Amino acid sequence: MERIVISGAGLVGSLLAVMMKKKGFEVEVHEKRSDMRLDRADSGRSINLIVTSRGMNAVERLGLLDDVLAITVPVTGRMMHSLEGELTYQAYGRDESECNYSISRAELNKLLMTKAEEAGVKIIFNSELQDIDIEKNIATFTGGSTEFTRLFGTDGAGSPTRKKLAELSGATDTTEMLESDYKELFMPAKNGEYAIEKNALHIWPRGHHMFMALPNLDGSFTMTLYMDQKDFSNLKTPKDVRDFFEKEYKDSVELMPGFEEEFFQNPQGKLGTVRLSQWVYEDKIALLGDAAHAVVPFFGQGMNCGFEDCFYLDVFIDRFEGNWSKVFEEYDKQQRPNGHAIADMALENFVEMRDSVGKEEFLFQKKVEAALEKRMSEVYRARYGMVTYTLIPYKFAQEAGLIQKEILSEICQGKKSIDEIDWDLAEKLVNEKFIPFTKERNFGVERYLPNTNYKGFVL
Numbered sequence: 001m002e003r004i005v006i007s008g009a010g011l012v013g014s015l016l017a018v019m020m021k022k023k024g025f026e027v028e029v030h031e032k033r034s035d036m037r038l039d040r041a042d043s044g045r046s047i048n049l050i051v052t053s054r055g056m057n058a059v060e061r062l063g064l065l066d067d068v069l070a071i072t073v074p075v076t077g078r079m080m081h082s083l084e085g086e087l088t089y090q091a092y093g094r095d096e097s098e099c100n101y102s103i104s105r106a107e108l109n110k111l112l113m114t115k116a117e118e119a120g121v122k123i124i125f126n127s128e129l130q131d132i133d134i135e136k137n138i139a140t141f142t143g144g145s146t147e148f149t150r151l152f153g154t155d156g157a158g159s160p161t162r163k164k165l166a167e168l169s170g171a172t173d174t175t176e177m178l179e180s181d182y183k184e185l186f187m188p189a190k191n192g193e194y195a196i197e198k199n200a201l202h203i204w205p206r207g208h209h210m211f212m213a214l215p216n217l218d219g220s221f222t223m224t225l226y227m228d229q230k231d232f233s234n235l236k237t238p239k240d241v242r243d244f245f246e247k248e249y250k251d252s253v254e255l256m257p258g259f260e261e262e263f264f265q266n267p268q269g270k271l272g273t274v275r276l277s278q279w280v281y282e283d284k285i286a287l288l289g290d291a292a293h294a295v296v297p298f299f300g301q302g303m304n305c306g307f308e309d310c311f312y313l314d315v316f317i318d319r320f321e322g323n324w325s326k327v328f329e330e331y332d333k334q335q336r337p338n339g340h341a342i343a344d345m346a347l348e349n350f351v352e353m354r355d356s357v358g359k360e361e362f363l364f365q366k367k368v369e370a371a372l373e374k375r376m377s378e379v380y381r382a383r384y385g386m387v388t389y390t391l392i393p394y395k396f397a398q399e400a401g402l403i404q405k406e407i408l409s410e411i412c413q414g415k416k417s418i419d420e421i422d423w424d425l426a427e428k429l430v431n432e433k434f435i436p437f438t439k440e441r442n443f444g445v446e447r448y449l450p451n452t453n454y455k456g457f458v459l
């Protein structure tokens with residue numbers, strides 16, 4: 001009998017537990033923290049996330065899509081706030097049905113833990129991984145020692161399972177920290193309504209820092225300030241904070257009562273990118289989620305990628321029935337290049353979101369690309385859409401994005417208005433450069449839609 005032990009009941013560990021239980025295995029999960037469903041103090045992380053195609057596809061496979069969507073707010077585009085308070089809206093998808101879904105990380109985690117327990121998974125809280133005896137297949141947690149046939153590390157960016165795996169295998173394990181930290185603030189509902197446009201991700205791009213807002217179900221917004229550590233350290237008093245916000249994010253100030261005090265109460269979070277040269281050890285240990293590939297949050301894909309890890313693991317377990325060496329080998333081959341690709345793209349997006357989204361040239365290219373997508377909708381899709389609305393492997397989306405950049409800079413060269421674009425040239429370039437690339441890799445640009453019984457897209 002397979003005895004699956006999972007270290008970490010975060011988003012990915014909880015989803016993985018549901019998946020493994022559905023396969024008929026015995027599943028035990030150890031979680032370092034207390035049960036967030038009971039302990040208000042520990043559930044205080046108010047981060048909200050964007051769920052997109054890959055996350056939806058993974059939860060759909062486990063029959064959980066409706067439960068997840070029920071606690072989301074659809075987000076159809078980006079709303080940029082200029083220094084003067086001017087608003088510019090940029091739709092994400094080709095129409096309103098192509099949207100992202102904002103969800104509370106804590107609420108999603110609670111839902112998945114409950115689903116895991118309902119399926120028969122045992123979650124042991126306040127139990128932290130201490131050691132792994134690989135010869136004897138025993139994992140020691142503070143909550144006790146336990147035997148495993150397979151051990152899964154879903155214990156987040158600082159994963160102790162990853163450290164052990166690197167030690168056993170000699171894999172290279174690097175964490176590159178970003179100079180920017182983040183801090184969350186809160187915009188409550190105003191007279192029971194959303195105080196700013198509900199169905200948008202709001203961005204105040206300001207070059208070396210940016211402010212963001214994502215809607216919650218109750219009419220509030222979770223606000224996140226991303227800023228260099230040295231600039232954070234210059235804000236020493238509530239007055240400094242107020243002056244800074246009055247200058248940089250003026251239109252948000254009135255809508256966030258008490259934000260100066262909150263600024264000093266809330267923790268300053270760190271952001272980093274984890275890269276590991278091997279995600280599995282023999283047929284015994286595998287890493288999923290942030291434990292394998294923590295990425296900066298600027299593509300909104302960390303969890304989505306972690307959920308996709310679960311999806312492919314599930315696909316390979318079915319495909320290679322009982323041959324765990326093959327399952328782990330294929331999982332590593334499939335998801336590691338994809339994890340590295342989304343890590344790179346998320347770092348690029350950091351610059352795009354805090355800086356470029358406020359620049360005219362960038363906005364013009366985005367407009368041209370949106371028009372090109374409409375004209376050639378069967379064969380062309382922008383990189384953002386490939387990552388967010390399709391299941392094309394991240395690696396292919398990254399490579400395709402480089403080709404798209406070339407095409408766009410050629411057709412936008414010296415142009416100021418969309419009427420000046422030479423669409424014959426644009427179509428010729430797409431036919432010559434982009435379509436052969438997709439054909440060679442055998443993928444189409446159709447979007448993910450639920451209930452299409454998607455079988456996976458193996459690299």
Ligand SMILES: Cc1cc2nc3c(=O)[nH]c(=O)nc-3n(C[C@H](O)[C@H](O)[C@H](O)COP(=O)(O)OP(=O)(O)OC[C@H]3O[C@@H](n4cnc5c(N)ncnc54)[C@H](O)[C@@H]3O)c2cc1C
Pocket residue numbers: 007008009010011012013030031032033047048049050051105127128129130154155156157159160182224269288289290291297299300301302303304305306
């Ligand atoms: C500001 C911000 C915004 C984000 N926005 C998005 C977004 O829009 N979309 C998106 O897809 N992703 C987003 N992410 C990323 C997303 O939050 C993570 O990718 C996701 O939470 C990873 O899930 P995980 O289960 O792998 O790790 P975690 O959520 O970190 O869970 C790891 C779990 O392991 C436990 N643990 C740790 N050590 C041990 C141990 N020794 N023993 C046992 N248990 C242990 C921890 O307590 C925790 O519960 C964002 C992240 C941040 C910081």
